[in-house]
Amino acid sequence: MELVWLEDFNVLAQSGNFSRAAELRHVTQPAFSRRIRALETWVGVDLFERTTQGATLTDAGRHMLDNAQEMTRRLYQMRQEAREVAGKQARTLHFAATHSLSFTFFPGWVRAAERSGPLEAIRLLSDNMSVCEHMLLGGEVQFLLCHQHPDVPPRFAADQFQSKVVGSDLLVPLRARDSEPAAPGIAPPHLAYTAESGLGRIIAARLRKEDRPPTLNTVFSSHLAAVLLSMAQEGKGFAWLPRTLSEAEVVNGKLVRALDEHWDIPVEIRLFRPNTALSDFAEDFWAKL
Template sequence: MELIWLEDFVALAETGNFSRAAENRHVTQPAFSRRVRALEDWVGAPLFDRATPGVTLTAAGQQFRTGADELIRRINQLRRESREAGGMEAATLRFAATHALSFTFFPQWMRELESRATLGPIRLISDSMQACEDLMLHGEAQFLLCHHHAAAPSRFGAQFRSQVVGQDALAPFVAPGPDGGPRWSLSDGADEIPYLAYSDESGLGRIIEAQRFTDRAQGLKVVFSARLAASLMTMARDGRGVAWLPVSLAENEVAQGRLVRAAGGDWEAPVDIRVFRPTARQSLAAEAFWSELAVR
């Protein structure tokens, strides 16, 4: 059995579609299908029902799913811990952080923590929420820094826990019009407002969807989508439409007069900034860092 077979299984279980899962795994669909079949042969039972319009898990697949994520994470973590024990890899703190927080909250947060304790080497990977979750699930990162809202849970189960380390909010922003007010206002009830949306990989998109803001504003029409808030902010600043952005990310643009709010506070979603970690014990450096967070 190969580790990539487990990762393929998780990708297909999450997407329910062979072509999309193969694309996510950066492999051709025929090669992907062969690897899934090889895993089923190793297990000795079909894991997927291919007769349905969307690929679904069989009873055997559902049972296998209960431990697949944790097994992937533990294998990668064991490999990394063994390297550390053998002196092949330094005891570095490995963070995954969503893009917006990686260059707004993260640097200031590190300065604050380093003023109280010595953290040692730090490695940061910045990406979409989906990619960061994959890093955590596969044991490639010890901590994940992200925006979080209870109505839009992450992909993590009981094998992970988290702490709140900050607060933020998602609010609708738009370029100003000639009078300095919003070029488009959600309060006006316009028939059509260009909407700059998050793509499926985005954790912020999950939060906006859970808040059902787009259902309240019937005039919103998607004209552009991207996985990163910074991309949507640039488009909003250029007058392309309305985008829900982290207030912490947009504040400089607002101060410079390049963005204004498109609606009042009832269109805003308060969110936590959380750090996630595996429940299982990690390296001495990682556990020391977590203990430092606990005494904030």
């Protein structure tokens, strides 16, 4: 049995799609499918039900998932700690953070955290929410920094992780000041987040709660809030943008409201970590937050 098989299993269980999982694992789909089949052969049972819509876990696969995720995290943590004990790696804190928070919130937040004691080294990996969740699940990072909403839990087992609120944000529907507002009865052009985006999940959940959600004419989509910000500034449509990212453009008048305050979405900024023990300096950092 190979560790990469367990990593493949975890990613496919999360994504539910062979093509997407292969992309996340940076291999071709045929090679990825062969590795999943090799794992199933080693276990002796089918772990996924394959359909035209994707892949879903069998009962055996669901039973195996928590242990597979925990085992993968522990193996990477063991390697990391062995390197630190041998002096071959600096005492580094490993973070995954979604793109918008990496550019706006993270630098100032880390500077504030250092007031309680200097941090020797930091490694930040920035990507969309789906990839960040995968990095935390796989043990590649100790911490995940992301936007969070009570109605949209992360895609990992809640009982295996804990979190702290470290900030707040607000998603505001914004458009360019010079763009024409939509005429009555006409759906305004909407700049949307893709399914890999955590912000997209939050907005979709908010709209599902509305008895009369706005009619949206989606003309463009991206998992990057910064790209949607740029498109909105160019007058291509409106987007729900984090205040931490768009505040300067609102203050200078380049962006204005596309919808009234009823459609604002308050969100938390949370830091997640596994329940299993981290290295001493990572635990010390967590305790001081």
